[in-house]
Amino acid sequence: MNAHGIHTIDTAFQRDHFDAAYLIVENGRGAFVDCGTNHSVPHLMAALQAAGLQPADVDWLIVTHVHLDHAGGAGLLMQQLPTATLVAHPRAAPHLVDPAKLIAGATAVYGEAEMQRSYGQILPVPEARVRVMQDREVIALAGRRLECIDTPGHARHHHCIWDERSRSWFTGDTFGLSYRELDGPQGAYILPTSTPVQFEPEALKASITRMLTYAPDAMYLTHYGRVGDVTRLAQALHEQIDAMVAIADACDGRPDRHRCLVTGLTALYLERAHALGVPQSDEDVQRILAMDIELNAQGLGVWLDRGRP
Incomplete structure (x- = not known):
């Protein structure tokens, strides 16, 4: 945990320090940002317990987008969080309520055996427990403002979350990938991700530029962890x-x-x-x-x- 109550959770997807979820804690209330796969849920629940919170203390599960390494475990996790609301981009929410197309697309790419090995059974989230967030809409975590902005470029169903308290973004895949093994004497190494199927280079550059207008102190990447030196990384x-x-x-x-x-x-x-x-x-x-x-x-x-x- 850092000074702003942000816990980085290794979801154990693929390998260590590859895929992160985050737990934000504010005055005894919690919000998860991204959740990994079904196999990640025990790690998230353990992190919740380590932070001194109960499942009923979690108000929000915010998914940046519906790629399975970010949101595959959302249905199962929501079953463990009795009072939480799932927050999603308008284009993402329908796939969380009815994941049939998501499952079919991923199975076509990976095959049934790999789907079960890496992701498990993708469960739907009841529509009544899903909140669709429009661009610039804000939710509150015990009074702490979390603003969602539309950030296409990696995927059209992607939004990033601005945490006013820490002056940081939770970036999903919009601000690229930066693995801690590759940190060097000049700081973090970063690269963009053009994962199929909605890469749009000009939109991605515009989303990165838009995030910089908030003058962030740091970015919290799903792959992987917190990075500073934001202006240099954005230029890269x-x-x-x-x-x-x-x-x-x-x-x-x-x-x-x-x-x-x-x-x-x-x-x-x-x-x-x-x-x-x-x-x-x-x-x-x-x-x-x-x-x-x-x-x-x-x-x-x-x-x-x-x-x-």
Whole structure:
């Protein structure tokens, strides 16, 4: 826990220090931000107990968007939180009430066996327990203001949460990925995420710029943890989004397009790692980022197929 009552919870999805949820505690009341998968729920309940709270003390579960590593466990977690309301973006809420399309889409990508292994059974949330948040709408946690703003670019159903007390954003995937293993002498290493299927580079840059207008002290990333030095990291994200677009344009039309995208992204991320003095070897950097490189390449491919909207 930090001075502002923010607890970082490792959801244990995929590996340690890969996927975070957060518990905000204010005057004996709690709010979760993102929740990981069904397999993450015991970790969240243990964190709640460690913070001295009971399940009935949680007022809110706020999901940044409905990708399963962020919100897959929402239905199961809400069953454990008798008085909580789930807060979601207007485009996300219907998929939490009726997750059939979400399940079908993910199963088509991963297969039934992998769905059960990584995510478990995705449960619906009763519509009466879901609050849809419009852009700039505010909820209160024991008087503490939490503002939700629409932040497309990674996904059209994504919002980020401004915590006025700590002057920080809970960013989901909008402010990229930054793994603590890659921290170096010049600070945190960060990269954007273009995970399929709604990557929109100009919208993503606009969302990042909009968050900076609040003059934040820190960002709380789902992948992974708190980062400061916000202005430098935002500039790095803008530069890399532009570089990713250039890589996509260079690979478009090639018969080996996906391989070209993977090769270009790998070179980009290693170049950034070298410039920052990341302590890991090239082999270790590629191992840590392997899944993200693959997903970013897939996302750029989908973006190209859509005609670069």
